[in-house]
Amino acid sequence: xxxxxxxxxxxxxxxxxxxxxxxxxxxxxxxxxxxxxxxxx
Amino acid sequence: xxxxxxxxxxxxxxxxxxxxxxxxxxxxxxxxxxxxxxxxxxxxxxxxxxxxxxxxxxxxxxxxxxxxxxxxxxxxxxxxxxxxxxxxxxxxxxxxxxxxxxxxxxxxxxxxxxxxxxxxxxxxxxxxxxxxxxxxxxxxxxxxxxxxxxxxxxxxxxxxxxxxxxxxxxxxxxxxxxxxxxxxxxxxxxxxxxxxxxxxxxxxxxxxxxxxxxxxxxxxxxxxxxxxxxxxxxxxxxxxxxxxxxxxxxxxxxxxxxxxxxxxxxxxxxxxxxxxxxxxxxxxxxxxxxxxxxxxxxxxxxxxxxxxxxxxxxxxxxxxxxxxxxxxxxxxxxxxxxxxxxxxxxxxxxxxxxxxxxxxxxxxxxxxxxxxxxxxx
Numbered sequence: 311x312x313x314x315x316x317x318x319x320x321x322x323x324x325x326x327x328x329x330x331x332x333x334x335x336x337x338x339x340x341x342x343x344x345x346x347x348x349x350x351x
Numbered sequence: 352x353x354x355x356x357x358x359x360x361x362x363x364x365x366x367x368x369x370x371x372x373x374x375x376x377x378x379x380x381x382x383x384x385x386x387x388x389x390x391x392x393x394x395x396x397x398x399x400x401x402x403x404x405x406x407x408x409x410x411x412x413x414x415x416x417x418x419x420x421x422x423x424x425x426x427x428x429x430x431x432x433x434x435x436x437x438x439x440x441x442x443x444x445x446x447x448x449x450x451x452x453x454x455x456x457x458x459x460x461x462x463x464x465x466x467x468x469x470x471x472x473x474x475x476x477x478x479x480x481x482x483x484x485x486x487x488x489x490x491x492x493x494x495x496x497x498x499x500x501x502x503x504x505x506x507x508x509x510x511x512x513x514x515x516x517x518x519x520x521x522x523x524x525x526x527x528x529x530x531x532x533x534x535x536x537x538x539x540x541x542x543x544x545x546x547x548x549x550x551x552x553x554x555x556x557x558x559x560x561x562x563x564x565x566x567x568x569x570x571x572x573x574x575x576x577x578x579x580x581x582x583x584x585x586x587x588x589x590x591x592x593x594x595x596x597x598x599x600x601x602x603x604x605x606x607x608x609x610x611x612x613x614x615x616x617x618x619x620x621x622x623x624x625x626x627x628x629x630x631x632x633x634x635x636x637x638x639x640x641x642x643x644x645x646x647x648x649x650x651x652x653x654x655x656x657x658x659x660x661x662x663x664x665x666x667x668x669x670x671x672x673x674x675x676x677x678x679x680x681x682x683x684x685x686x687x688x689x690x691x692x693x694x695x696x697x698x699x700x701x702x703x704x705x706x707x708x709x710x711x712x713x714x715x716x717x718x719x720x721x722x723x724x725x726x727x728x
Contacts, residue, residue, distance in 0.1 A: 329423045332391055334373075334382045334431060342378040 352429050352469055353438035355407065356400030360462040361433040363395050371395070373433050380432075380463065390415050394424050400437025404429060432465050442472040444479065449549055453503055463673045475503060477670040479550075482506040482572045486559060486591075487579030488513075488535040490649050491605050493523040494658025495576050495665075500543040500550060502666065507543065509554035510568065511535040511579075522654035562590040569598055574669055576661050577604035585629065585642070592617065592625040596704045601677070603664035605657045608645035612653055613682030613692050614660035618668055622678015623698045624705035631696030653685055678705075 357363065361380070363373040371384040371392055384391050393414050397407045404425050411421040418424065428434055441450060450457075453475050461471040481504050485496045488511035499507055515523075515530040515538055523535075530538040536554035543552045559565050559579065565587075569575050577591045588604055595602040596619050604625070605614035617625055660682065667675030682692035698705045 329420045330390070330418065332384060332424060332427045334384050337376075337378060337381045337383060339378045342376050342381060 352434070352436040353403060354400050354436060355398040355402075355404060355425070355429050355434045356437040357395055357398050358433055358435050358461055358471075360458065363392070363433075365392050375462075382433075388415065388417070390418050390421075390424055391428070394421075394428055398428065398434060430467055432467055434467065435461065435471055436469040439470045442470055442476060444476050445472060446549075449475075449479075449503070452547075452549065456502060460670075460672050465674060466671070474670045474672040478503045478666070479505040481574065481669045482508070483574045483576060483665060483669070484508045484510065484569055484572045485576040485578060486510050486565075486568070487577070488523070488525065488539050489519070489578065489580075490522040490607070490654030491657040491661060492576065492578030493525040493539065494655045495578055495605070495661040496539060496543060496658075497524055497546060498659055498662035499576070499665065500547045500552065502662070503547065503550060504665075504669070506551045506572075507553070508572065509536050509539045509543070509552065510557050510559070511539070511554075512556060512558035522649055522651045524651075524655070524658075559587070559590075562594060565590045565594040566597065569594060569600065572600065574600055574665055575602035576665055577602055578606075578658065578661060580606060588615070588625050588629075592704055595619070596624065601665075601668035601675075603661045603668065605661035605664075607649055607653045607657045609648055610653060610685035611682065611692070612656045612660065612685065613680050614657070614664050615680040616664040616668065616676050616678070618675065618677040619705070622705075623696050624678070624702065626704055627699045627702050628678070628680055628694060628696050630699060632694060656683065656685070 361374045363371050365371050365386075369385070369387050369389065371386050372381065373384060373395070374381040386392050390411065394407060394411050397410050402410070404422075408421040408425045411424065412418060415421075445453070456475055457471055460474040464471070464474065483499055483504050483506065485492050485499065485507060488496065488509055492511065496507060496509055511534075513535050515526045515533050515535055517531055519526060520528065525539045525542045526535070534556040536556045540552050540554040559568060560582070575591060575595055577588065579587055581587060584606060591602050591604060595617070599619050601618035603614055603616050605612070607613075615625055615628065623631075664675060667673050668677070678695065680692065680694040684690035684692070
C-alpha cells in the first residue's frame with residue numbers, strides 16, 4: 311500500500327458509499343528548509 | 352466547526368505533480384498530502400471561512416462528481432491542525448486590550464498547536480488563569496520572569512533573597528543601575544508590573560533553605576520555574592523534584608555552565624523525574640570526574656537563553672502548546688552550533704518520585720545529537 315496516495319475503500323458491503331482516506335505526512339527534518347520569510351520585529 | 356478556514360500560517364501550496372504542501376516549512380508542523388485527483392486541493396481552497404462543512408462538501412461534489420465521499424474529505428481536513436473556525440467569536444475572558452496585546456501570541460500558538468481547536472485563543476486563556484512561582488531572580492530567573500509576564504501568565508510570584516549588585520547588570524534583564532542595593536524581588540515586581548499591568552505580579556525577599564520551605568512556597572500554584580542554585584544546583588533541584596511531585600505540579604529548571612545552557616522539563620506522571628535523569632547522567636560520567644568543573648562566567652546571551660528556555664518549557668507544561676518535552680533535559684552549546692543537548696533516561700525502578708516504570712532490558716539512551724551531562728546551574 312502506498313501511503314502517499316488516496317485509498318478508496320468500501321466501508322460496509324456495497325450498500326454504503328466508499329470512503330476516501332487522506333494521508334497527511336509530516337515532513338521529516340531533512341526535508342525542511344530554513345525559512346526565507348522570517349521576521350524579527 | 353461551523354465555518355472551516357485554513358489557518359493563515361498554514362495556507363497550502365500545490366506542486367506541479369499535485370502534491371500539496373501545507374503548514375509551511377517548519378519541521379513539526381509542515382506536511383505533504385498526495386492529491387493526484389485534485390480533490391483535497393479543491394476542498395482546501397473552499398475552506399476560506401465563508402462556507403459550512405456541508406456547503407464545502409456540496410461544492411466539492413459539483414467540481415469532482417467522481418469523489419466517492421466528499422463529506423469524508425471535508426471532515427478529515429477539519430480534524431487537522433491546519434483548519435480553524437472562522438465563526439468563532441472573540442473569546443469571553445479576554446478584553447479588547449488583551450486581544451491586541453496578545454495578538455502575536457495568538458498567531459504563534461495557532462501556528463504551532465498540534466490539536467484541532469475551534470478557538471485559537473484557548474492557549475492564551477489557559478495562561479491567563481495560570482499561577483507560577485519564579486524562584487531565583489538572577490540571570491536565568493530574571494529572563495524567565497520577564498518572558499512569563501510578557502506572554503501573559505496571569506499570576507507570577509517572584510522570590511529571591513538577594514539585593515541587586517552592579518555585577519548583576521551584565522545579564523539580569525529586570526534591573527537597572529537605580530536598583531543597586533534594592534531587594535531583587537521588590538525591583539522585579541516593580542519592573543514586571545510595567546511590562547504587563549494586565550497580570551498579577553507579587554514577590555517576596557526570601558531564602559528557601561529546605562524542602563519544607565519549598566513545599567510551603569509552591570502551595571496553591573500551578574507550576575514552578577526553578578532558577579535558583581542554592582544551596583547547590585543539584586540540591587535545590589532535588590527539593591523541587593520532590594516538592595512538585597508531592598504537589599502534583601510541573602516544573603522547569605534551567606541554568607548554564609559557561610556556554611552550555613540547559614533546561615529540564617518535568618511533569619508528574621509524564622516521563623522520568625529529575626532525580627532519574629540525573630542518576631542516568633551520573634552513570635555515564637567517567638569515574639572520578641568532579642561534578643562541577645565550571646565557573647561563574649555568564650553573559651547576557653547565555654543567561655537570556657537559559658531563562659527563555661525555562662519560560663518556554665513552562666508555557667508547554669501549562670497549556671500543552673507547544674507539547675512540552677516532559678522528562679527531558681534539552682539545551683544548546685553556544686560555542687558549538689552542532690551540539691544540541693537532549694537527555695532522556697527511563698524512570699528508575701522503584702523511584703519514589705516518578706514510579707516504577709523502567710522498561711525491561713535496562714536504561715536506554717536516546718539522542719539525535721552528541722549528548723552532555725546536566726549543567727551545574
